[in-house]
Structure formats: C-alpha cells, structure tokens
Amino acid sequence: MKLIKKASIYAPEYIGEKDVLLAGGKICRIGENLTAPDSWDVEIIDGSGMLLLPGFIDSHVHVLGGGGEGGFANRTPEATLSGLTRYGITTVVGCLGTDGYGRDIDSLIAKIKGLREQGISAYAYTGSYQVPVRTLTGSITRDIMMIDEIIGTGEIAISDHRSSQPTYEEFLRLCADTRLGGILSGKAGIINIHLGDSPRKMDMILKAIEETEIPSTQFLPTHVNRNAALFEEAVEYAKLGGTVDFTGNEDIDYWETVCDEVRVSRGIKRMLDEGISSDLFTISSDGQGSLPLFSADGQFLGIGMGQSSCLLKEVKECVEKENIPLETAIKAITSNPARVLCLYGKGHIKEGFDADLCLMTKDLTIDTVIAKGQIMVKNGEPVVKGLFE
Numbered sequence: 001m002k003l004i005k006k007a008s009i010y011a012p013e014y015i016g017e018k019d020v021l022l023a024g025g026k027i028c029r030i031g032e033n034l035t036a037p038d039s040w041d042v043e044i045i046d047g048s049g050m051l052l053l054p055g056f057i058d059s060h061v062h063v064l065g066g067g068g069e070g071g072f073a074n075r076t077p078e079a080t081l082s083g084l085t086r087y088g089i090t091t092v093v094g095c096l097g098t099d100g101y102g103r104d105i106d107s108l109i110a111k112i113k114g115l116r117e118q119g120i121s122a123y124a125y126t127g128s129y130q131v132p133v134r135t136l137t138g139s140i141t142r143d144i145m146m147i148d149e150i151i152g153t154g155e156i157a158i159s160d161h162r163s164s165q166p167t168y169e170e171f172l173r174l175c176a177d178t179r180l181g182g183i184l185s186g187k188a189g190i191i192n193i194h195l196g197d198s199p200r201k202m203d204m205i206l207k208a209i210e211e212t213e214i215p216s217t218q219f220l221p222t223h224v225n226r227n228a229a230l231f232e233e234a235v236e237y238a239k240l241g242g243t244v245d246f247t248g249n250e251d252i253d254y255w256e257t258v259c260d261e262v263r264v265s266r267g268i269k270r271m272l273d274e275g276i277s278s279d280l281f282t283i284s285s286d287g288q289g290s291l292p293l294f295s296a297d298g299q300f301l302g303i304g305m306g307q308s309s310c311l312l313k314e315v316k317e318c319v320e321k322e323n324i325p326l327e328t329a330i331k332a333i334t335s336n337p338a339r340v341l342c343l344y345g346k347g348h349i350k351e352g353f354d355a356d357l358c359l360m361t362k363d364l365t366i367d368t369v370i371a372k373g374q375i376m377v378k379n380g381e382p383v384v385k386g387l388f389e
C-alpha cells in the first residue's frame with residue numbers, strides 16, 4: 001500500500017490538493033487528510049508542491065524495433081522497460097512497422113507479454129503495414145476475440161510509397177473484420193492507420209465512413225501532422241467527430257523546417273481554436289521507429305529513432321508555448337487514448353482505477369512513476385529495470 005500526500009491532482013481535470021491511497025495495484029481512496037492505521041504497512045510518498053497525473057499511454061510504439069530503411073544495419077533496437085517508464089509511460093500499445101517480414105506478430109505478442117511481466121500495461125495491434133495483413137491465428141477477428149493482448153489492427157499503411165497499395169475493397173474488409181472482433185470481445189477493435197505523404201491523404205478512411213456503416217470511432221489515423229496539407233484534412237476530419245493521432249517529435253526544429261511537419265503544440269492549438277473538442281486528439285511517439293534524416297538538398301545525414309520521451313515534451317510545449325491548460329493538454333496522453341482504445345481502468349485518477357501515476361514537479365519534470373501500484377521511477381531515475389538492461 002502507498003499513500004501519496006498533498007499532491008495537486010490533474011485527473012486529468014484539476015481536482016485540487018488531495019491524498020491518494022493505493023492498494024492492490026488500484027487507486028482505493030482519494031480524499032483530504034487520509035490516514036492509515038499504524039498496523040498497516042503503508043509507504044508514505046510526500047507529494048506536497050508536486051503535481052499528480054495519470055500514467056501516460058503511448059498508443060503507437062514499435063516495441064520490437066523498427067525495420068531499418070536503407071538496409072539491415074539500420075534495424076532499430078527493441079523498447080526497454082525503463083526506456084518507457086522513465087518518460088512516464090505506464091501503458092504501451094505495440095505494433096509492427098514497415099518491416100513485417102523480419103519481425104512478426106508472434107514476436108510482438110511475446111514482447112508484449114514480457115512488458116506485462118515486467119510490471120507495466122501493454123497491448124498490441126494485430127496485422128502489419130502491408131495488406132493482406134499477417135495475423136497470429138489466421139484471422140483479424142479471431143486475433144482480437146481470442147488473444148487478450150490484441151485490441152485492434154495496425155499500423156496499416158495507406159497513402160505511402162512504402163505501403164502495399166491496398167485496394168479500397170481490401171482496406172474495407174480489414175476494417176470490417178477489426179470492427180467485428182471488437183464487437184464480439186468488448187474491445188476497441190480500432191484500426192490504427194499510418195498516413196503517408198501522398199496527396200491521397202485520408203481518402204480511403206473518408207470514403208469508408210461515407211459509404212459504409214463503419215463509424216469514424218473505429219479509426220485512429222496517425223502521423224496526421226506529418227505535413228501541412230495532411231494536417232488540414234485531419235482538422236476537417238476531427239470537425240466531423242473523428243479522433244486523430246499526432247506523432248510527437250524530439251527533433252521538431254529540424255522536421256518543421258526541412259519536412260513541413262506540423263509542430264504538435266501548434267496543431268493542437270489550431271484544433272482547439274477551430275472549436276474541435278479536446279477529446280478528439282491523442283499523441284503517440286512512433287517509438288523505436290527509424291527516422292532517416294536528410295538535409296534540405298537531399299543529402300542523407302543519418303538516422304534517428306522515435307522515443308516515448310516526446311509525449312511529455314509535446315505536452316510541455318502545449319502549456320509553455322501555446323498556453324493550453326495542462327488539464328486539456330494531458331488528455332492527449334491519458335484519458336483520450338484510454339477512451340479511444342477502450343482501456344478500462346486507465347487514463348484517469350479515479351477510485352477503482354489502476355494505480356498508474358506520474359508525480360511531477362511544477363515545471364513538469366518527472367519525479368516518481370508508479371505502474372499498477374509499483375514504483376518504477378524515483379527521483380527521476382528508473383528503480384525497476386528489465387533483466388538485460
């Protein structure tokens with residue numbers, strides 16, 4: 001059991017300075033001046049002068065590592081436990097990326113099981129960048145229904161030169177199979193769609209919503225901020241009630257100048273200014289994905305890698321650069337992904353919910369991270385690590 005005393009709580013909405021009692025991996029009580037009987041074994045955590053936020057959810061991470069563009073030597077490494085928790089991530093959703101050949105769904109599920117055993121919450125998308133997708137059981141619907149870890153399909157690439165150029169019918173079929181899997185299992189059955197740089201942008205998603213019974217809530221298009229034109233379409237999509245996923249970026253100063261990428265904080269401010277609900281955006285990291293860097297004249301400069309650190313960095317920029325209230329900005333990495341992905345017990349500081357928490361200083365520096373009631377990070381440093389870290 002743990003008792004966090006006198007922290008300013010953003011649940012994500014601000015609920016004041018309170019104490020929070022954790023037991024059995026859950027949030028048991030939230031109140032003022034909570035005490036525990038002397039006979040109880042309770043660890044007291046002083047939260048005074050600090051902010052308590054729900055643990056962060058990173059909904060798009062290549063936990064197995066990403067396929068190297070430019071050759072095998074560029075394959076990126078697997079995600080590590082502390083590489084997630086040190087940045088406040090207590091829930092991760094893993095997916096395959098461009099390379100669905102050198103890495104497969106069996107290894108992905110094994111990795112997800114490993115992260116769960118190490119103490120955080122982890123889920124996966126079945127399928128692959130390419131269509132027809134690879135699955136575990138031979139069927140998207142069966143994977144979602146029968147495999148605990150699988151909550152949807154993704155990332156499916158469209159409008160990208162690296163995609164398998166799926167036809168509209170192929171795309172529709174996999175969306176329908178995913179929706180059915182979600183309905184039959186009480187899961188999200190979400191289709192996480194990688195959007196590339198092509199001018200076809202979100203055409204296939206918009207057509208599916210218009211022509212079929214599949215609602216916009218079934219889709220989570222990602223990388224919507226990869227260029228200005230795509231982002232404009234994403235704004236219109238959100239106006240119709242669709243949720244969009246921004247990809248965070250640690251090197252945005254480079255990407256904003258050279259690649260026309262829309263800075264996450266600017267994009268979120270724009271959406272709010274357009275009157276779009278603060279429920280309709282999420283931020284994910286594309287963690288462990290490879291990021292080839294080119295100069296303005298097309299020279300290969302080197303290769304970077306997505307990291308979950310960008311989630312908090314983007315939230316900070318929303319607050320500091322765009323004056324977006326903290327309680328609005330953190331919805332993008334807490335309550336919004338929890339709702340879209342139907343992750344029950346996640347994304348809020350609420351009695352009965354999982355004890356996934358981030359205790360931070362007022363300038364949004366991580367002090368303590370708790371996952372399912374266990375302290376993973378203390379004084380900003382991971383105290384629980386994977387076996388081979």
Ligand code: ZN
Binds near residue numbers: 286
């Ligand atoms: Zn992608």
